[in-house]
Amino acid sequence: MSWQQRLDDALAARREKGQFRQRRVNEQSEARTLQIGGSRYLNFSANDYLGLSRDPDIVSAWQQGAERYGVGAGGSGHVTGYHLAQAELEQQLADWLGYPRALVFISGFAANQAVIAALLAKNDHIFADKLAHASLLEAAAMSPATLRRFAHNQPAALEKLLASPGEGETLIVTEGVFSMDGDSAPLAKLHQLSQLHGGWLMVDDAHGIGTTGEQGRGSCWQQQVKPELLVVTFGKAFGLSGAAILCEQPTADYLLQFARHLIYSTAMPPAQAFALQAALLRIQQGDDLRQRLQNNIAHFREGAQALGLDLLPSATAIQPLIVGEEHQALALAESLRQRGLWVTAIRPPTVPPGTARLRITLSAAHRADDIQQLLEGLHHASRQ
Numbered sequence: 001m002s003w004q005q006r007l008d009d010a011l012a013a014r015r016e017k018g019q020f021r022q023r024r025v026n027e028q029s030e031a032r033t034l035q036i037g038g039s040r041y042l043n044f045s046a047n048d049y050l051g052l053s054r055d056p057d058i059v060s061a062w063q064q065g066a067e068r069y070g071v072g073a074g075g076s077g078h079v080t081g082y083h084l085a086q087a088e089l090e091q092q093l094a095d096w097l098g099y100p101r102a103l104v105f106i107s108g109f110a111a112n113q114a115v116i117a118a119l120l121a122k123n124d125h126i127f128a129d130k131l132a133h134a135s136l137l138e139a140a141a142m143s144p145a146t147l148r149r150f151a152h153n154q155p156a157a158l159e160k161l162l163a164s165p166g167e168g169e170t171l172i173v174t175e176g177v178f179s180m181d182g183d184s185a186p187l188a189k190l191h192q193l194s195q196l197h198g199g200w201l202m203v204d205d206a207h208g209i210g211t212t213g214e215q216g217r218g219s220c221w222q223q224q225v226k227p228e229l230l231v232v233t234f235g236k237a238f239g240l241s242g243a244a245i246l247c248e249q250p251t252a253d254y255l256l257q258f259a260r261h262l263i264y265s266t267a268m269p270p271a272q273a274f275a276l277q278a279a280l281l282r283i284q285q286g287d288d289l290r291q292r293l294q295n296n297i298a299h300f301r302e303g304a305q306a307l308g309l310d311l312l313p314s315a316t317a318i319q320p321l322i323v324g325e326e327h328q329a330l331a332l333a334e335s336l337r338q339r340g341l342w343v344t345a346i347r348p349p350t351v352p353p354g355t356a357r358l359r360i361t362l363s364a365a366h367r368a369d370d371i372q373q374l375l376e377g378l379h380h381a382s383r384q
């Protein structure tokens with residue numbers, strides 16, 4: 001088979017299944033709205049949970065950072081790309097979250113891949129929640145360790161798998177708040193199991209950090225669990241992008257020797273790390289934003305329940321409406337669009353077959369009448 005043939009076949013298969021993905025140009029966005037195809041919509045699809053992507057202090061910090069440091073790191077952190085701004089950010093993150101060390105990565109995807117690739121060896125075992133993010137599951141599948149997936153948020157299922165340990169080390173992998181379902185992991189129970197088996201727990205709290213826990217310290221802080229490896233990302237509540245891994249001193253030293261995504265990749269621009277310090281400060285002082293987000297979540301859930309809509313048990317900014325079949329999810333999203341509401345339909349293979357959904361995300365930036373408009377749109381669409 002030729003390259004051309006291979007690509008044509010894969011694309012045709014995607015089209016046949018109705019799963020062909022296309023990006024849309026976001027022509028102009030604000031904290032609550034976006035413009036696509038010349039039309040303006042209320043945005044219920046972003047991960048900007050606290051509305052910080054437009055925070056004037058953070059925008060101005062990025063500008064100041066660019067003036068101070070230029071626009072790029074100039075190289076890998078192992079060469080000359082590790083500037084004061086990244087070092088300060090790492091220290092602030094470590095102090096905030098109560099770990100000896102933090103290492104900054106350019107993305108959550110890179111952090112997850114790097115950590116799993118660097119730490120796991122032959123004969124090791126990874127036990128991952130079935131709904132863990134693609135970056136975790138892919139890294140686990142590519143590692144020389146054996147990957148086993150346990151039923152979503154079911155420690156009893158994990159316990160059964162753990163009952164027959166082999167030789168090698170054990171790593172249990174979960175998210176703090178699940179990206180597609182919005183529910184929280186039973187972290188205390190998972191940590192207890194990992195400790196019982198002499199293993200480590202890795203928590204990817206991409207969707208919990210900033211929005212929950214005292215000072216926004218996330219799901220682990222909220223549940224009083226300190227995993228051996230905590231991944232936080234900056235593309236959601238922080239409003240920027242990038243990630244950090246929080247860990248003990250020897251783990252950080254080890255990753256600095258063996259995490260190839262750190263060693264062979266240009267470091268995060270220091271101006272961005274400088275802006276991230278401003279975002280961190282806003283998050284630490286962000287009880288007002290978290291309260292607004294909670295009010296929006298409560299408003300939405302009460303309204304949706306009154307409409308008889310089937311919600312998942314999520315107390316977070318991610319409020320999925322499971323629709324079932326792909327075409328139904330697409331039709332619902334289209335109907336909302338006609339009413340000026342941008343909600344993305346999430347379909348297999350991102351979520352399991354038969355669970356196509358609208359992934360509604362709420363933000364502190366939304367106003368009460370935005371939520372009302374969304375509820376009216378859903379009422380209208382569900383009657384159709």
Ligand code: PMP
Nearest residue numbers: 107108109133179206233235242
């Ligand atoms: N982990 C989770 C749980 C995520 O949802 C995502 C992104 N959606 C990532 C990691 C990847 O993070 P990033 O966007 O920073 O690459």
